[in-house]
Amino acid sequence: MSLDLHDVTLTYPDGDGRLTALDRVTLNVPGGGLTAVVGPSGSGKSSLLAVAATLIAPDRGTVVIDGTETTGMTRGELTGLRRRKVGIVFQQANLIPSLTAAEQLQVMARLDGRSPAGARTRAMELLEAVGLAGQAARRPHGLSGGQRQRVNIARALMNDPAVLLVDEPTSALDHERGAAVIELITGLTRRRGTATVLVTHDRAHLAAADRIVQVHDGRLRHTAAP
Ligand SMILES: Nc1ncnc2c1ncn2[C@@H]1O[C@H](COP(=O)(O)OP(=O)(O)O)[C@@H](O)[C@H]1O
Numbered sequence: 001m002s003l004d005l006h007d008v009t010l011t012y013p014d015g016d017g018r019l020t021a022l023d024r025v026t027l028n029v030p031g032g033g034l035t036a037v038v039g040p041s042g043s044g045k046s047s048l049l050a051v052a053a054t055l056i057a058p059d060r061g062t063v064v065i066d067g068t069e070t071t072g073m074t075r076g077e078l079t080g081l082r083r084r085k086v087g088i089v090f091q092q093a094n095l096i097p098s099l100t101a102a103e104q105l106q107v108m109a110r111l112d113g114r115s116p117a118g119a120r121t122r123a124m125e126l127l128e129a130v131g132l133a134g135q136a137a138r139r140p141h142g143l144s145g146g147q148r149q150r151v152n153i154a155r156a157l158m159n160d161p162a163v164l165l166v167d168e169p170t171s172a173l174d175h176e177r178g179a180a181v182i183e184l185i186t187g188l189t190r191r192r193g194t195a196t197v198l199v200t201h202d203r204a205h206l207a208a209a210d211r212i213v214q215v216h217d218g219r220l221r222h223t224a225a226p
């Protein structure tokens, strides 16, 4: 499992011109390790994840997900690839208010055409893994912020992604809950061999990372061991 970005440039329309959000970015994320991405606000971290997730097509350069080159794929093909291969955890959990924690996960499997019974079993396993076995029947309003974020992570893992993309997952959590979420992501990455990218503003999380990538004005500055 791996994620590769090669010579990726992304621009956005900006008045009469274009704003360069990613400037010739090359990044290889091997499976089984945590790659942390740090950088000031507006440096391009979320854009990097959006391109890696194939949610935005870059102006140039290539994105290769678990060996599949995504350039030239149709919208439908990309949606299928994301469902099978990519887990995405954004800052806000975006859970569906009317669904229980277990159902939030089961919906993902149904989209992927799995059997309802298999989906239920898998959902319960993952909720157990994130320490929420006892909360499976609760709806989002009955969960704490930390618990919602853990449901969010479990949901991203529902279809066994090769690539896990996580954008500042602890910004709404206190220090202790944030640390628990990072520990969870690190453990799952190592056990499942996932190619994981973690965007974080919290220096305390970098100790868990196998590699640290700094983003500055859309450029990757350097990569250092923690
Ligand atoms: N959809 C968009 N349209 C135009 N400009 C954008 C858009 N998204 C982000 N930007 C700009 O691109 C740059 C990088 O943003 P972003 O990737 O969100 O950075 P970060 O996540 O590091 O804060 C910023 O200058 C931001 O204002």
Ligand SMILES: [Mg+2]
Pocket (backbone or CB within 6 Å): 045, 046, 047
């Ligand atoms: Mg961001």
